[in-house]
Amino acid sequence: MAKSALRFRDSVAAYEQLRAKISKGDYAPVYLLMGEERFFIDRLCDQLAEHVLSPEEQAFNQTTVYGKDSDAGQVINLCRQLPMMGRFQVVIVREAQQLRQLEKLSLYTQQPSPTTLLVLCHKEKSVDKRSALYKSCQQKGVVFESVRPRDYEISAWLQEFVRTAGFTIDQKAMAMLTDHLGTDLSKIENELHKLTVSLPEGRRQITDRDIERNIGISKDFNNFELCNAVLARDTARALMIADHFSRNPKDNPLLLTIMALFSQFKDLFVINYLMWMTRHRQKPFPSDVELMRILHKSNTFAIDQLKKVAPAWPNRKVFEILGLMREYDAKSKGVDTGGASDGELLRELLLKIFLL
Numbered sequence: 001m002a003k004s005a006l007r008f009r010d011s012v013a014a015y016e017q018l019r020a021k022i023s024k025g026d027y028a029p030v031y032l033l034m035g036e037e038r039f040f041i042d043r044l045c046d047q048l049a050e051h052v053l054s055p056e057e058q059a060f061n062q063t064t065v066y067g068k069d070s071d072a073g074q075v076i077n078l079c080r081q082l083p084m085m086g087r088f089q090v091v092i093v094r095e096a097q098q099l100r101q102l103e104k105l106s107l108y109t110q111q112p113s114p115t116t117l118l119v120l121c122h123k124e125k126s127v128d129k130r131s132a133l134y135k136s137c138q139q140k141g142v143v144f145e146s147v148r149p150r151d152y153e154i155s156a157w158l159q160e161f162v163r164t165a166g167f168t169i170d171q172k173a174m175a176m177l178t179d180h181l182g183t184d185l186s187k188i189e190n191e192l193h194k195l196t197v198s199l200p201e202g203r204r205q206i207t208d209r210d211i212e213r214n215i216g217i218s219k220d221f222n223n224f225e226l227c228n229a230v231l232a233r234d235t236a237r238a239l240m241i242a243d244h245f246s247r248n249p250k251d252n253p254l255l256l257t258i259m260a261l262f263s264q265f266k267d268l269f270v271i272n273y274l275m276w277m278t279r280h281r282q283k284p285f286p287s288d289v290e291l292m293r294i295l296h297k298s299n300t301f302a303i304d305q306l307k308k309v310a311p312a313w314p315n316r317k318v319f320e321i322l323g324l325m326r327e328y329d330a331k332s333k334g335v336d337t338g339g340a341s342d343g344e345l346l347r348e349l350l351l352k353i354f355l356l
Helices: 008-023 038-051 055-061 072-079 102-109 132-140 151-164 171-181 185-198 208-215 223-231 235-247 254-281 288-295 300-312 315-332 342-355
Strands: 030-035 062-066 089-094 116-123 142-146
Touching: 008 038, 008 142, 008 151, 030 038, 030 132, 038 089, 038 116, 038 142, 038 185, 055 062, 055 089, 062 072, 072 089, 072 102, 072 116, 102 116, 102 132, 132 142, 151 171, 151 185, 151 254, 171 185, 171 208, 171 223, 185 208, 223 235, 223 254, 223 300, 223 342, 235 342, 254 288, 254 300, 254 315, 254 342, 288 300, 315 342
Parallel strands: 030 116, 030 142, 062 089, 089 116
Antiparallel strands: none
């Protein structure tokens, strides 16, 4: 099956629109919630489970089944029942990707009952868009496709997520959080919830100290600080951070560190190229807003930092460093390490960078 053309930002926009409709009571008879990113699927399913029926009605008219324990025939029989003392019944199928004879659900979704809301949570992958099930859900109900974010898309989403919750988060705290948790939106939400409830009453700003205190990520020894030390050519500081990483390898995987460094030097390469085009081709240098779009950044602070250090890193050197990154990316996966530990590989990489 062809890869979806949808992007993460499309999923975010569709998610917000669908949440608004559900909040207003604008329901559909069938919801096919599908895709790789579980977070949006779970949130939408929970909203439908809590919003459509009152707590009293849920006892009689809401049924939840799990795909591995059910088949399409059982789900269809549930959907064709009439609600007891209410307008609707809600049938939720969690882990629908495990449902036996899933495609046979199209026998129901082609003509769904007006008194039943069927919610299909199909995770890990999307339903085949050529199938009768997909086409009937799209025609008779709502199809939501949840796309997993890429690394560069997390910061913008996180900033908006925090703002919607009534807080703000500084750049360093955001980098620490995303470096530690990656692109797992559910983990990020859980950690943020624990963090926000632990903040002093009345404070709405999340800082690097809060991250360190409540999530256990060092504010001084992390990939954000390592990248800053490398770009500033602070050899002693960079090696001190690398030493900390070597003593805490589980919390600081070499692969994630190399990815963070690669991203910084890739951005420098682009900045230097744009500066060269301005000097030699009289092309106007992009505004900070345009640079944010080009480099997938969510704020001008990161742009200002890159522009400041760019002259110290000409593209001749940056190109060699990117080659080193590819080499050590392979080593971080066990290729030609010569028996060296991750800590030794990182120190070796940093020294090669500083000697260029």
